[in-house]
Amino acid sequence: MESAEAGCGLRFSYAFSIGLAARVRGFMRGGHLMTPLLAAQLAVMVLLTSQPAAAAEDASAHAIAEKFARSTNDAKTATAKADDAKKRTEAERLKAVKKAAEAKRKTEDAKRKAETARARAELMKADEAEMLARAHEEANQREEEQRRALAELEIAEAERIAAENKALVEKEAREAGLVAEAERTSRETTAREAAERDRLEAERSAAATRAADDARKASQAKAADARARSETEAARKMQAARAEAEQMAREARKAEAAHDARQAEDRRLADELAKEARIAEEQRAASERQAADHLLKAEAAAREALEREAEQQARARAEAEYAASERAAREADQQRLILEAEREAEAIRLTEKIRKARDLREARKSAGPEDLTSAINIPDATTMTQGRQPTIEQVGTRVTVLLMMVAGDRGIRRWNKSADPVLCLEDVCYVSQGPDTAAKRMPRSTAFGPGIALGSRAGACNNALGCVFRDVDLEGAKALLQPIDLRIVRHDRREASEVRADETCAIAGGKLSCRAGVSSATWRAWIVPEAVAARAGATTLEAALSTGLNASEASIRGDR
Structure with missing residues (x-):
């Protein structure tokens, strides 16, 4: 009975202890202070557990306490796992947000790239349309200039043929007048000296006269036929x-x-544009050369034909005249000889006059206006104050060309009032390398090829109206000089002029001056001997070019 009561008390004390321990842990976790009631309960638990019967059951109490602690640790572990799962979920959500933002950024980058590509394509399309329109415009201009050149060529050819026909008619008229005069004199002489001759001699004289008329008419008909043939051939x-x-x-x-x-x-x-430009330029140059060759050959053939025809006509007239004179005036041989002597003297006088006129014209052409300026020998004001005349160099074939262009008014030059000047002499061209370096020499075909037109272009003179070309070889006393403003396809070829080294160029007071410059409607130049240019130096050459080459001094010599 007592053991049953003791066991019952032990179980009660254990249950009470467990409940009290749970309440203590709850209060401690919640941060509450221990109340008097809780303290009393704790004291009762201590008293109950201090009984000897409780000591026998310490092992069971410890086992229950450990079990309770393990359940508490399991709860903490579950809570920690839940927190970890929540953190992982939040990390995955942030990762998804970042991935969505990256995808959005990539989409916007792709859209910006597409817009940039579309804008670039539209710009290239606009550039292509502009270049196409420019090519069409230049092609139309070239076709129009070809038509104008053809019309001018036809007009010039027609004028030349008309002038030659007029000269031929005038020559035939003069020759017919001389023949008529000779026949009239012969008939008068024969009439005076043969008044007493019989009817037979008179009939023979009349027959000779008719024969001469027939021969003259035949020669005139032959000349008209030859003229008609030449006109027909020229028209063809x-x-x-x-x-x-x-x-x-x-x-x-x-x-x-x-x-x-x-x-x-x-x-x-x-x-493709460069290739087409080169082909078009070569074809145009070839066609120009071919047309010029054909024209020269045609003119030479026509002149030769006319000369041969005139020579044959002259020979036939001479033979007819001689035969008529022989038949008509055998008895008046002395008078005929006198008449022929007078005619020969007149021909000699006319030939002498023509020769003198030709010699005078050649002398004027070879002398030129520079003889006037060289004979005057005007001193410079600075050198007069110094008491000495400027030195005039002995000139050779190598010169420095100071060129000043007038801005063009066609194509791009309507807005861009500048130039890209290149200098050409016959089949050779020069590209400037600056005032202190020799100009680059090259064939004309290379100068207008794509390597120059689309590459280096005018060298040191790009976008400049004034330019210095050093060490240019004229290859003789005179040369035909032509400045050219480079374009892309169709270049602006200025008029060509005959030039020579200017022996009046001199350095006085640190300045270069030339009194015999070359000028035209679209450009002017000084042709400075290379020795003078070398002594002057780059700075002096540029200073002379910056003054515009002093057009008033160029007018002393005039256009050449």
């Missing part, structure tokens, strides 16, 4: 030249159409 050659020019124009238009069709590929646009 002119028509053939016109047909050839039209064929060339059609071929040029076909080439331009083919060139326009190849403009679709933007990466090959520059190469």
Whole structure:
């Protein structure tokens, strides 16, 4: 009975202890202070557990306490795992947000790139349209100039033929007048000296006169026939030249159409344009040379034919006149000899007058206006104050050309009032390398090829109206000089002028002056001997160029 009561008390004390321990832990976790009631309960638990019966069951109490502690640790572990799962979920959410933001940024970058590509494509399309319009405009200008050149060539050819026909008619009229005068004198002389001769001699004289008239008429008819043949031949050659020019124009238009069709590929646009420009330039130069050769050959053939015809006519007239004179005036041989002597003397006088006029004209042409200026020998004001005359160099074939261009008014030069000057002499061209370096010499075909027109262009004189060309070889006492403003396809070729080294160029007071410059409507130049230019130096040459080459002094010599 007592053991049953003790066991019952032990179980009660254990249950009470467990409940009290749970309440203590709850209060401690919640941060509460221990109340008097809780303290009393704790004291009762201590008293109960201090009984000897409780000591026997310490192992069971410890086991229950450990079990309770393990359940508490499991709860903490579950809470920590829940927190970890929550943190992982939050990290995954942040990662998804970052991925969405990155995808949005990439989408916006792709959109910006697409817009940039579209803008670049539209810009390239606009550039292509502008270049195409420019090529069409230059092609139209070139076709118009070809038509004008053909019309001018036809007018010049017609004027030349008319002038030659007029000269031939005048010459025949003069010769017919001389023949008529000779016949009239012969008839008068024969009438005076043969008044007493019989009817037979009179009839023979009349027959001779008729024969001379027939011969003269035959010669005139032959001359008219030859003139008609020459005019027909000239018209046929002119028509053939016109047909050839039209064929060339059609071929040029076909080439331009083919060139326009190849403009679709933007990466090959520059190469195709350069190639087309080079081909067009070479074809145009070849056609010009061919047309000029044909024209020269035609003119030479026509002149030779006219000369041969005139010579034959003259020979036939001379033979007819001689035969008529022999038949008509055998008895008046002395008078005929006198008349022939007078005619020979007149021919000699006319020949002498023509020779003197030709010699005078050649002398004037070879002397030129510079003899006047060199004979005057005007001193410079600075050198007069110094008491000495400027030194005049002995000139050679190598010169320095100081060139001042007038801005063009066609194509791009309507807005860009500048120039890209290149200097050409016959088949050789020079590109400036600056006032202190020799100009670069090259063939004309190379100077207008794509390597220059689309590359280095005018060298040191790009976008400049004034330019210095050092060490230019005239290859003789005189040369034909032509400045050219470089474009892309069709270049601005200025008028050519004959030049020579200016022996009046001198340095006085640190300044270069030339009194015999060359000037034209679109450019002017000083042709300075290379020795004078070398002594002057780059600074002095540039200073002379900056003054505009003093056009008033160039007018002393005049255009050449």
